[in-house]
Amino acid sequence: MVMTMRWFGPGFDPVTLEQIRQVPGVTGVISTLYNKQPGEEWKSEEITALKNAVEKADLQLSGIESVNIHDAIKTASPDRDRYIATYITTLERLGQAGIHLVCYNFMPVFDWTRTELAKVRPDGSTTMAYDQSIIDTIDPDNMQALIERQSNGFMLAGWEPERLAKLGELFALYRDVDEKKLFENLCYFLNCIMPVCDTYDINMAIHPDDPAWPVFGLPRIVTGKKDLLHLMEGVKNPHNGVTLCTGSLGTNPKNDIPDIIGSLNGRIHFAHIRNLLHTAPGKFEESAHLSSDGSMDIFAIVKALHDIGFEGPIRPDHGRNIWGEKGMPGYGLYDRALGAAYLNGLWEAVEKNS
Numbered sequence: 001m002v003m004t005m006r007w008f009g010p011g012f013d014p015v016t017l018e019q020i021r022q023v024p025g026v027t028g029v030i031s032t033l034y035n036k037q038p039g040e041e042w043k044s045e046e047i048t049a050l051k052n053a054v055e056k057a058d059l060q061l062s063g064i065e066s067v068n069i070h071d072a073i074k075t076a077s078p079d080r081d082r083y084i085a086t087y088i089t090t091l092e093r094l095g096q097a098g099i100h101l102v103c104y105n106f107m108p109v110f111d112w113t114r115t116e117l118a119k120v121r122p123d124g125s126t127t128m129a130y131d132q133s134i135i136d137t138i139d140p141d142n143m144q145a146l147i148e149r150q151s152n153g154f155m156l157a158g159w160e161p162e163r164l165a166k167l168g169e170l171f172a173l174y175r176d177v178d179e180k181k182l183f184e185n186l187c188y189f190l191n192c193i194m195p196v197c198d199t200y201d202i203n204m205a206i207h208p209d210d211p212a213w214p215v216f217g218l219p220r221i222v223t224g225k226k227d228l229l230h231l232m233e234g235v236k237n238p239h240n241g242v243t244l245c246t247g248s249l250g251t252n253p254k255n256d257i258p259d260i261i262g263s264l265n266g267r268i269h270f271a272h273i274r275n276l277l278h279t280a281p282g283k284f285e286e287s288a289h290l291s292s293d294g295s296m297d298i299f300a301i302v303k304a305l306h307d308i309g310f311e312g313p314i315r316p317d318h319g320r321n322i323w324g325e326k327g328m329p330g331y332g333l334y335d336r337a338l339g340a341a342y343l344n345g346l347w348e349a350v351e352k353n354s
């Protein structure tokens with residue numbers, strides 16, 4: 001495996017590449033052109049500039065998270081082929097720049113959803129949390145404001161204000177899209193892009209739905225083992241793969257993550273590891289990565305990845321804000337650095353024991 005951290009790029013991320021470089025064992029970053037709207041074409045110069053900046057800091061650009069998918073593709077609206085053509089152009093340019101991993105999601109309207117971005121934990125750290133009973137009382141129109149109010153002034157991934165300003169129109173687009181249609185639209189998109197992925201050896205790694213159940217009545221199709229295997233079968237090309245995100249799959253305690261890892265052998269292209277503490281059904285908060293701080297067995301997860309011979313990038317996922325850091329929710333430096341060190345330690349132990 002290759003240990004990486006997510007970096008949002010200059011002007012967006014207060015964490016510097018120099019800081020990331022000093023985290024033991026971290027050799028790569030996962031980044032993006034953070035100002036790009038879904039559907040926008042990425043220019044070769046912009047991709048090269050990003051890559052050069054990362055390499056200048058003696059790190060590798062290990063993948064892109066995300067090249068976001070336009071709602072026209074997700075809903076199969078009449079202009080979807082135009083947006084797919086643009087996506088293919090972007091993939092070509094990424095391939096030409098030597099990038100072989102693209103993480104994306106196929107969640108309707110909202111990307112990840114939380115109800116609190118700075119919940120104070122007993123130790124004084126702050127973290128992101130979710131409570132379904134709160135979501136049940138919220139009008140989706142108020143969701144963007146709720147997130148923005150708590151965002152520490154940062155633009156948060158997937159919560160682009162320009163896109164969500166037209167929420168009514170977005171919901172209307174999905175009115176006739178049920179799970180079956182959404183799945184068909186995903187397979188259609190993947191079948192269109194597989195040739196360019198074959199040419200440039202680009203692994204597409206779908207991010208699971210977060211949380212792993214329908215929110216605001218919108219369909220969800222990447223929630224657990226059955227869905228993932230269905231999608232791997234739906235488009236058999238090995239470039240159609242998965243981002244194994246423990247924090248998203250783990251929102252449903254019934255998801256047995258080591259078992260999912262075993263069943264996806266060869267199709268996991270990227271891993272996000274984070275821990276959650278479940279406090280009631282449909283209610284959880286993001287804990288420190290350490291197994292004993294949350295509800296998940298992070299050792300068993302790392303061991304399962306090791307056992308399938310996983311060689312792709314791993315990144316510590318959402319961390320708390322600790323030691324007074326006023327970081328981007330989920331993406332402060334310190335707790336993610338502790339996470340990386342812990343994951344590296346687990347990997348070393350598993351490796352030496354095997």
Ligand code: DNO
Nearest residue numbers: 066103104105112157158207
């Ligand atoms: C949030 C992230 C997501 C993820 C996208 C992938 O912190 O896990 O925004 O990057 O869903 O496209």
